[in-house]
Amino acid sequence: MNETGRPQDLPLSNPRADRVRDVAKLAGRPARLKRGQFLAEGPQAVREALKLHQQRLAAGAPGVVTEVFASESCLGRFPEFDELAEGTNARLATDEVLAAMADTVNPQGIVAVCR
Numbered sequence: 001m002n003e004t005g006r007p008q009d010l011p012l013s014n015p016r017a018d019r020v021r022d023v024a025k026l027a028g029r030p031a032r033l034k035r036g037q038f039l040a041e042g043p044q045a046v047r048e049a050l051k052l053h054q055q056r057l058a059a060g061a062p063g064v065v066t067e068v069f070a071s072e073s074c075l076g077r078f079p080e081f082d083e084l085a086e087g088t089n090a091r092l093a094t095d096e097v098l099a100a101m102a103d104t105v106n107p108q109g110i111v112a113v114c115r
Helices: 018-027 029-035 045-056 071-078 079-082 096-100
Strands: 040-043 064-072 089-092 110-114
Touching: 018 029, 018 089, 018 110, 040 045, 045 064, 045 079, 045 110, 064 071, 064 096, 071 079, 089 110, 096 110
Parallel strands: 064 089
Antiparallel strands: 040 110, 064 110
């Protein structure tokens, strides 16, 4: 997905990439406090964050979601994320990358960086 909510062609595939490590740091309290951001993990949490994001944008306020990273299989199961992620920097990512970003034992295929 990209800013129009459409998937980008090549998924983020390197779990040791700087961006992946940067997102993973949000699992720690110091990084969350310093940046004023947190990580929403899993379809339900990301769906709720994206709904709030769209409501705030419609009201003329800044959105709450800055980035979304999702696997192709997650997007196949939850096609509404294409539309909900409009206006965010959204990217496809491999399951390995999502596991490196997520703080959960069993990542669910989608994470969002929120303010």
